[in-house]
Each structure stands twice: as C-alpha cells, then as structure tokens.
C-alpha cells in the first residue's frame with residue numbers, strides 16, 4: 001500500500017464502517033480530513049451552519065437506521081454544533097461528530113480556535129475524546145461508533161477530534177495493512193426464557209392491554225405489528241415511532257389516548273422512556289396499571305417507573321418470542337375493552353377528518369392551519385417522511401399528518417429542525433416523499449439551509465405556516481399575562497427568500513390557492529428538486545398543545561389536565 005496520511009486512514013475506516021455521506025462545514029482545522037473523505041468517495045454535503053450539519057446527520061440516521069456523520073471545524077464550529085448534538089443526545093440518535101484541534105505543538109498556547117471541546121461535549125455525548133496518536137485512530141473510531149450506535153447501552157452522539165498536525169502525519173506502513181477495514185457486528189442481548197414466559201403469562205391474563213412504542217421499536221416494525229395482533233392490545237405510538245405500524249392495523253387507538261392511559265390494566269412500553277409526553281408514568285394518570293417494559297437499553301427500563309418485569313434485549317427478538325408464546329398459550333383475559341377503544345377511535349378520527357376538511361379561515365380571513373394540513377394530508381404518499389416543527393403548527397401537524405416516518409423537535413423541544421431534517425432525510429432516503437411543515441419562527445433558525453437543499457438537489461417540500469408570530473407563545477402571554485411582548489414577527493415573504501436561492505416557491509394566501517400550489521410544488525419535488533410553500537396563516541386558531549397548557553410549563557406535569565390529576569393524587573383526592 002502506498003503512503004497515506006492519518007486523515008486518509010480516518011476516511012478509510014469510516015468508509016469500511018459503511019459511511020457514505022458526511023454533513024459538514026469547512027475550516028482549516030479539518031481540511032485534511034475533508035479532502036480525504038472526498039478522495040475516499042464519501043459524499044460531502046456542505047452546509048451553512050454547524051447545527052444544521054448535525055441535524056441533517058440526525059435525520060439521515062433516523063430514516064436509515066444507520067450511523068449519521070457530521071464534521072465541523074474547531075472552536076465556534078463545535079459550539080455551533082452543540083444544539084444539534086444536544087438534540088441527538090436527548091433523542092438517542094446515533095450521530096458521530098468529527099472535528100479538529102490546533103496542532104499539538106501549539107496546544108494551550110493561545111492558538112486560533114483552541115478550546116477543550118471534549119469538556120464541553122462530555123455531558124452531551126456517549127463518547128468524547130481527542131485522538132492524539134495515529135495508532136489510536138481505528139480503535140477510537142470503532143469505540144466512538146459503537147458508543148453512538150448504543151452497543152449494549154443507550155444510543156446517542158459520539159464525538160472525536162484530531163489535531164490538525166496528526167491529520168497530516170504519514171501513517172507508518174505497519175498500520176496500512178487493512179486490518180482496520182475488517183467489519184464489526186452489533187452484539188445482541190436477549191432476556192432469559194423464564195422472564196419471557198412470565199411476561200407472556202401476564203399479557204395473556206390482562207384484559208386492558210395498552211402498548212406504547214418509542215425509538216426502540218423502529219427497527220422492529222413488523223414484529224411489533226405481529227405482537228399487537230397476538231396480544232390483541234391497544235396501541236399508541238409516540239413522536240419517536242409514529243408511522244411504523246400500518247394505519248389499517250386494528251390496534252390503533254390514537255384518538256383515545258387519554259382514556260386508554262387512564263383505563264389500561266397493563267401498560268407495555270417498547271423502547272420508550274416514560275418522559276413528559278407519557279406523564280412520567282405517574283399513578284395519577286395511569287392509575288394502578290401494571291407496567292411491563294421492553295428495551296435494548298437499560299435506561300428505558302428504569303426511568304420513573306420500573307417494569308414488572310423489565311425485559312432487556314433486542315426488541316425484535318423479544319417481541320417475536322412473546323408472540324410465539326402467546327400463540328401457543330392463547331389469551332385468558334377478555335379483550336372487550338379493545339373493541340370499545342377501537343370504536344371510539346374511529347368515530348373521533350372521522351370527526352377530526354371532517355374538522356380538517358371544513359376548517360374555516362381565521363377571523364382575520366387568513367388560512368386556517370388545519371385546512372393547510374388537510375390539503376397536504378391528502379397528497380402524502382403512504383411511505384412519506386413527514387417532518388413537523390414549530391409551536392401551534394407542530395401541535396396541529398402531529399395529529400393531522402400521517403407518513404411512514406415522522407420526525408419533529410423531539411423531547412428537547414428543539415425547534416428549527418425542519419429544513420435541515422428535510423435535507424438529511426431526502427439525501428438518506430432517495431425516492432421517498434419528504435414533506436416538512438414548520439412555523440415561520442422555527443423556520444428562521446436554519447432558513448439558510450434552503451441554499452444547501454438547492455445546491456445538493458435535496459428533493460423535499462418545505463411548507464411554512466406563516467402566521468407572523470411565535471403564535472403559541474403569543475397565546476401563553478395573552479392568557480397568562482393579558483399582554484403581548486416580543487412574540488410577534490412580520491408576515492415576511494419566505495417564498496421570495498427561497499427564490500433568491502434558486503428554489504421554486506409559492507406564497508399562498510387563500511384556501512383555494514393551497515391545492516394548486518401543493519400540486520405544482522410536489523411535481524417539482526418528484527422531479528428531484530426542493531420546493532417551498534409560504535402559506536399565510538391565521539394565528540387565531542388555538543392548537544391542542546396551547547389549550548392543554550404545554551407552552552406554559554405547569555409545575556408537576558407537562559399538561560394542565562395531568563398537572564391537576566397529579567395535585568389531586570398528592571392531596572389524596574379522587
């Protein structure tokens with residue numbers, strides 16, 4: 001093998017680990033790696049802000065199930081990336097972030113862009129190290145990748161940086177034999193047969209079984225659908241796993257979420273934390289239901305409420321094992337409750353469809369966001385990737401839009417994800433329809449990535465609900481304080497902005513404009529280019545998140561109704 005530098009060794013190792021694409025923003029401290037990635041045939045998607053690079057890698061990982069990779073320069077490149085890293089940390093998404101540091105002889109001497117990045121990143125990553133010697137390169141990359149993918153632990157971001165002089169250093173011949181190119185496989189964990197037997201018996205004997213899925217179910221969609229059928233369980237997905245069970249599966253009861261949580265006698269979480277979106281598993285909301293928890297990550301078995309039992313193992317395998325046992329033993333508990341939940345769900349879902357279709361313009365005459373979503377909804381492909389971002393519009397979109405994959409700001413509440421997520425998803429899942437719906441406020445954080453979408457031909461549709469405000473915050477101020485301060489924006493012309501960067505864009509102001517504009521924009525996307533719709537919407541229509549009080553952060557629970565239930569429970573009231 002001819003001589004190579006360390007940067008090339010890094011690129012070779014990444015390539016051997018299946019990395020095909022890196023989202024990156026250039027800088028001197030990473031230039032040898034940048035050129036080596038390109039020389040190694042890895043696609044570089046050059047972006048306009050480091051936060052976006054990580055968000056794109058996050059979306060690419062979420063839609064592909066593989067590692068996402070971002071590369072950012074030293075100092076401000078890393079600090080800019082931190083919001084994206086924090087988001088992947090909380091959402092438990094496997095992202096590897098690479099950076100550079102000043103040359104080793106200049107360490108701690110006041111060099112340009114010198115910071116101890118790993119000190120900043122340790123609390124936000126599964127692994128954060130500076131690699132200081134060429135012999136450490138392949139093993140540090142493998143350790144970081146394993147940590148990011150969550151081998152035996154929680155998935156999430158991993159971080160490595162390399163001094164620039166090390167990146168330029170020639171690799172000793174003994175290290176270029178190709179040993180580092182050998183593959184690695186994911187270790188798998190499975191619960192004991194006795195624990196599976198016990199869990200299956202509990203499921204068979206329960207009569208109001210509620211299954212709630214999260215991130216950890218995404219790689220087990222088929223096994224989950226079979227398990228739901230075998231257990232005759234009611235099913236709720238959450239933002240992390242929305243769309244993985246086909247919409248015609250008879251276990252769906254999304255519209256009965258509150259009632260199902262209150263009435264279930266057995267709650268099974270699958271790869272899901274009991275976080276604020278699930279009332280922390282509180283007895284005030286779930287009553288005295290028994291909990292059974294399944295995950296390949298210990299952290300999802302123990303947060304807030306232990307499972308009895310908790311099954312630690314590969315989720316697909318655990319579900320298949322349970323399905324097989326239920327098939328043999330049959331169900332002993334009644335399943336009448338499921339029929340009631342399903343009937344309630346269907347009538348509420350129909351009512352929601354009617355509400356969307358007949359949504360009237362706001363009092364100001366502007367577009368009702370629900371009508372905008374109704375028009376998008378009927379144009380979504382069954383396997384589309386739906387991205388939702390914002391305050392009120394996120395709350396509407398989460399309910400109204402259905403695709404096979406759904407991405408949103410996640411448990412960090414990290415608004416500003418729409419355009420970078422759309423680019424990352426479009427690049428990682430060619431051929432699938434990508435539609436991102438965002439508030440105008442949220443769009444602004446990362447709006448420059450429309451330039452990245454155009455330059456890299458990322459075929460995604462971005463739809464802005466432009467209500468000239470941070471509307472959900474306006475409502476909080478109006479209702480809690482009686483006045484509005486610093487929460488209004490302008491009805492800026494985002495379509496003109498998109499056109500300035502070469503993106504085809506439409507501004508729509510009436511209900512009648514929406515359908516034709518969507519048809520034209522989606523035709524552009526089908527042709528392989530991005531498109532944008534700037535829909536001027538009314539801020540007057542209250543979303544369920546604003547009505548439930550999510551925006552004003554109650555003391556005990558995320559939602560006002562749960563907060564009241566928690567207080568009553570603590571006070572000993574029924």
Ligand SMILES: Cc1ncc(C[n+]2csc(CCOP(=O)(O)OP(=O)(O)O)c2C)c(N)n1
Nearest residue numbers: 390391392393415439440441442470471472
């Ligand atoms: C990075 C970040 N900054 C601020 C917030 C607080 N926040 C949550 S929703 C929201 C308003 C979003 O406004 P917009 O995107 O225009 O959607 P709308 O509510 O108008 O539909 C804000 C400011 C947040 N969650 N994340």
